[in-house]
Structure formats: C-alpha cells, structure tokens
Amino acid sequence: MIGTVFSWLADHASAAWSSPLAGWGLAGLLLFISLWQSMPNGYLLSGRRRFVVSLIGVCGLVLLWRMIPTLQPLGIRAAFAGFATLTIVAAVATISSRSPVYSAIWFALSLLGTAGLFLLQGAQFLGVATVAVYAGAIVVTFLFVLMLAQPEGHAYYDRISWGAAPRFFASLTAVFFVVLVVMAGASPDVEILEARRAERDLIQAEIAKTTEDATVRAVRYLRKSDTTKVEVSLAPADGARGALSEQRTALETSILASVQSNHPDWRITEAAVKLEDVQAKYHAANLGAELFGRQLISVQVAGVLLLAALVGAVAIAARGGTLDAEPSDLGGIR
C-alpha cells in the first residue's frame, strides 16, 4: 500500500521536475525568499545571513535567465551580464537600504547600469540623457530634499516599513509578475518569427538583384481599411547611402513585387524604403530628425508640460510656506 503511494509520488515528482513549470516555480520561490528576507524588517541582517540571502537571490536569477535563450556573441553577452548585474544589485540595494540617502545613491548607480544597457542597444542619446537628466539632476534634487527634510539620517519608519504581511505579499506579487513575464516571453511563437525571418530573407534576395550595399533590418506593414503599405528599413553599407537614395524607386518597385506574391490576399499598393533606421550611423542626427519632424507636436506638448510643472512646483512650494505661518508673522508680505 505504502509502496504504491511512494511509487506514484516518485513518478509524478519526476514528471513535474522535468517540466518547465518546476523550473519557473523554483526560480520564483528562490527569488521570493531572497526579496522577502532582504526587505527592511527592523533588525540588521548579520553578515552571514545577508550572504545567504543574496546567494539565494543570485541562484534564482540564474535559474530565471536559464529559461530564455542566451545572447550569442560572447562580448555582447558579457557586457549585458555586467550591466544587468550592476542594475539589479543596485536596485535591490535601493529598496532594502535603511538610510534613504544610501537608497538615492544606490539608485544613481542603478541608473548608470541602465544607461550602459541603453548604449548596448544602440540608443546613445538616451544613455547620455539618462545619466545627465536622471542621475545628474533628479537624484541630486532627491538628495537635496532629503537633506532638507530628514537631516538626522534614518528614522524608525525606514527600519520597520509597513510590517510583516505587506512585506510578504508585496514580494510575492512582484515575483509572480516577473515569473509570468518569463513564462510568456520564454516561448515565443516560433512559427510567426520564422515566417517573418523568411520574408525578410526573400526581400533581401530581391534587393540583392539591384544592389549589394543594403541590409534589410525590418519590414513593417501599415494596414489601412482596404489597402496596405509596406515599409522596409534598410541599413546602407559604408558610403553607399547616396547611391541607394538614387536607386530608391527601383528598390521600391522590386520590394512591392516580391511582397505582393507573398501576400496575395492583401492589397499592397505602396512600398517605402527607409534608410534611416535605429542602428544607422549618425544616431543623434537621425533621432533629432525624427523628434523634430514626425514628433514635433509631441515635443511642443512636452514643453508645455514642463512649463506647467515648473509653475505648479513653485506655486506648491510657495504656498506651503504660508500655510503654517500666520499672515501676521510674515511682516505684511503676502
């Protein structure tokens, strides 16, 4: 009797262990324990306990990253691992530091890691802007207010937070969210991706009849009510941009012909070739052209928003001064 129960358990345990759900569950459990224990709970973590908790967290993260395909060139993988480690370690330290000043400084370090990740993606302007605007201006303003409001360092409410139950459930919610994202993202729809890749290869072959100097980066279909426009981003080879612009019409005609045979049921009426893509040279110039071209109105709206925020901040700060002081205390200044 007991033997049958044991063999049944062993069968099912091995089946569960080999399924990917066990990996997700284990990674989520390790991450949850580590995050839950590293939140401030009124007691200082001893050095040994802190080591164990961070080791559990690292194991969880490694397990999580085993679920998705690795980055292929070793250099990119090493750079990504370095920046990602910096970002995550600094982020954990931000939310678990007892002293808010340390939190702000760790957050600045985390922003440096994020800026490195932006650079790795080719977003040079945003990497620099993150360092300049976030780490340079916002975090410094945070520190300024912190020094003004809480000059004595950390207080008891930084050491105990909200108590045991919110700590438990908040960590659980966050880890559940992350594991859900991995479960959704770890198994992309391979058929769709393969079809898209095949289509890109087809267009590349079609273009190669006209010129050898262009690589297809992305193909986009802009559907209207009954017609479709195809937009192809091309990366020109060095010094071939001028030649490619002259051949633009021929390229568009050949692209139109090749995609029409691929999608016979769509009425594809127009093809456009874009030579300025995200990974092109002169990144900042291209970004500026997009920002002040297609997004011009958004830029104006953002400018108005900044002005309104400036006026609002000044109004709030000035009014805060007169609220707790009687008007007579101000010597007639209203």
Add this chain to the structure above:
Amino acid sequence: MNEISLLQNYLLLGAVMFGLGLTGFLVRRNLIVMFLCAEMMLQGVSLSLIAWGRYHGDWGGQMLVVFIITVAACEAGIALALVLMLCRHTGNLDVVSWQQVREDGVKAYQDREVPEDLDPEEHWPSLTPAGREPQVDPEEQWYRSHV
C-alpha cells in the same frame, strides 16, 4: 535568432526592474524612497520600450523613452515640492503621519513590530596616553578656545 534573444533578455530585465520598484513602492514608508521606487518602475518600462524599438527597427520606442524622461522630470519637480510641504506640516517623511485622510470606518494603522535599533554601539578609536598632560592656564582658556 540573436535579435529575439536580445529582446527577451531586455524584456526580462525590464520586468525584474519593474518588480523591484513595485515591491519597494508597496513596502517602504518613506515618501522619498517611494518616489525613487516609482522612478525605478519607469526605468523598467524604458528598458522594454528600447528593446522593442530595436527589434522593430523603429524610432517609436526611443521617442516614448524621451517623453518618459520628460514626464519623470516634471513628476520629480512637483512631487518634491509636495513632499517638502507635507514634511513641513508633520516634521517627518512618514506616510503613516497622513493616515487621518483615510475613509471613515477604516482602522488606524499601528506599528505591530517594535522598532528596535540593533546598530552596534559606535566604537570610537582610543589612543594610549603618552607623555604628560599639558598644563592649561585657566587665564588663557577663555580666549584660546575661540582662536
């Protein structure tokens, strides 16, 4: 498949950043740390947007991140002015100080855990006395100390 793995790595990292910011926002009670955690959630979203933009070969992701940075700057300006005003009224940065704005019938929050500061006592370095103690002239003391 390198582009897809790049996208997946960045999406996972963005989710981790968002989750950490979410935890911090829910757990911490200090107003300023809560705002830092909100900014951290925005960083997670920015990472995902940049990854999608690169994947599609499109400027949309980076444009959105530019505007996220703008909105974050506005948010930080207004939030810090508000925090300063709140802090002037209560004298601390604790969210619990503002729990009188809760609805009727909701119980007041009370700290269950006794906040203990287990910081080890500070040890200042002590030097072994050497030589003899200098004689201090009490007449000179009052002005020498002001030099």
